[in-house]
Amino acid sequence: MGRTLDDDTTHLVTTDNTTAKSLQLAPQAVDDLAPIAVQTIAELRGDNPSLLAFPRVLDTYRSGKDKAETLRLFSLHPQEAGTWSLTTGNIMGFIGRNNTQLAITSRFAKDDAHDFFLHHMLHKVFRLNIVNFQVRTDLRDNIYDFLLYLFPSHLMPAMRQGLYKEYRRIKHNDANVKGAIDVARHLKRNIPFAGKIAYNTREYRYDNAVTQLVRHTIEHIKAHPWGRSTLRNSTEMSDAVNQIEFHTLGYNRNERGRVINANLTHPVTHPYFTEWRRLQQLCLRILRHDKLTYGREKDKVYGLIFDGAWLWEEYLDVMFREIGEEIKHPCNKERKGRDTLFEDGQEIYPDFIKVKEPDGKNVLTAHFVADAKYKRIDKRGEEASREDYYQVTTYMYRYECNRASLLFPYDGDDKSDVKDENGIYKKTRCFLGARAHQPAENADCKRCLFELGLPVPQGLSDFKAFATEMDAKARQGLSWLVSKIKKKSE
DSSP: OEEEOTTSOEEEEEESSOEEEEEOOOHHHHHHHHHHHTSOHHHHHHHOTTEEEESTTGGGOOSGGGOTTTOOSEEEEEOGGGOEEEEEOSEEEEEEETTEEEEEEOTTOSOGGGOHHHHHHHHHHTTOOOSSOOOOSSHHHHHHHHHHHHHHHHHHHHHHTOOOOEEEEEEEEESOOOSEEOHHHHHHHSOSOOSOEEEEEEEEESSSHHHHHHHHHHHHHHTSTTHHHHHTSSHHHHHHHHHHHHHOTTOOGGGHHHHHHHHHHSOOOOSSOHHHHHHHHHHHHHHTHHHHHTTOSTTOEEEEEEEHHHHHHHHHHHHHHHTTOOOBOOBTTTTBSOEEEETTEEEEOOSEEEESOEETTEEOOEEEEEEEOOSOOSSTTOSOOHHHHHHHHHHHHHTTOSEEEEEEEEOOOSOGGGBOTTSOEEEEEEOTTSSOSSOGGGOOOSSEEEEEEEEOOOSOOOHHHHHHHHHHHHHHHHHHHHHHHHHHHO
16 A cells, blocks of 8 residues: 655555555554544644645535534554554545655546546546646655646636735835835935935735735746646636736746745735635645645645545536536535425535526426435445435425436446446436336336446546546436436426
């Protein structure tokens, strides 16, 4: 599971939702990992600003097993003979502390050296312009690449809030006094008196420490081999970069250290500019990369972590839109788009709803409902649980629809009898009492559940080829699902 890098840093690799047993860990690695294991994600995020989490509400989850007060990155337990077990959940990503680094890859990527599944979901969800992605040996390089890729997804929401403005103290020395006289500076510069007076004003300007920080980050990214393509990957992005450059005429590369320190000591606190606060944190993370990731801040946790279930759900949302389907997508974890089960309450958040007739905020009826499930369907005992079936059946009753679906990632193992010629897992389940005793594919069910597994390509060494194949199979599978639902709804 682990190896030691050239600079004595231990690099450990595991997958999500697994237990690695009988690990031989050096005492230093145990010392580095143990404090991470005993803290919740919310606690880690509060103490370590260099640990970035997605979705942003990861440390405020409020339901089920993902409660913020209990959600952890992993657990670490001693075993016999000085060995350890390390157990992970749905969280993937890269975490480092002192001289130990842990990479948690997707269990659907059988080759942890090429975890294209995670990278591609990030590419689609965040609209990242990944033009030459390579999995690096060193975790620190992976983190740095992701930071650069994430810059557009942080800059755009910030710019939609409006260009950040704040008061700046401006020093003047002329005859048009309109502020507080700076006596000390006046005596130093204007004796003997020649008509000029030194004075200071406070002016509300776009050119400030925060926008300067963004400008320095832009210039830093430009120096990267694929940096310019990242900054110009859309018209909207190009316009945003141009605005920053236009309003930061005071940019001076030699003042980068001063700008960084100014932002470290004065974080954005205005309640409206929340996106600028997030952008500020990311820019500091990029510009301070060397200092933060190469062991200079002792005992601090750094890295990037992602909720695999959330990523899978958001990826499916993107793919539904790519095939031209208008699907309502409530966001449970962000508490957005809720409906209610009962007249007097009980919030519900189906992942996807094909709406018939909405009634204000509450959807009354639907053509179908679907839930994303970030779990395997190909091994006995790991198919959809009873709770999954009960949940989607409840949704069908609530929205008065006869069609529902569970949507899984599928790595192709076993279950060959339900795979089509493209390797897509398709299984139709007819509810009892609705002509269920017919072959699934040909059944004219009154009420049925479609289990759909979208293939995760295996054995590919090229990221572009992986992305092309994965998206093509996803579009095929979702299009099949929509066609079956429309046919049975006629």
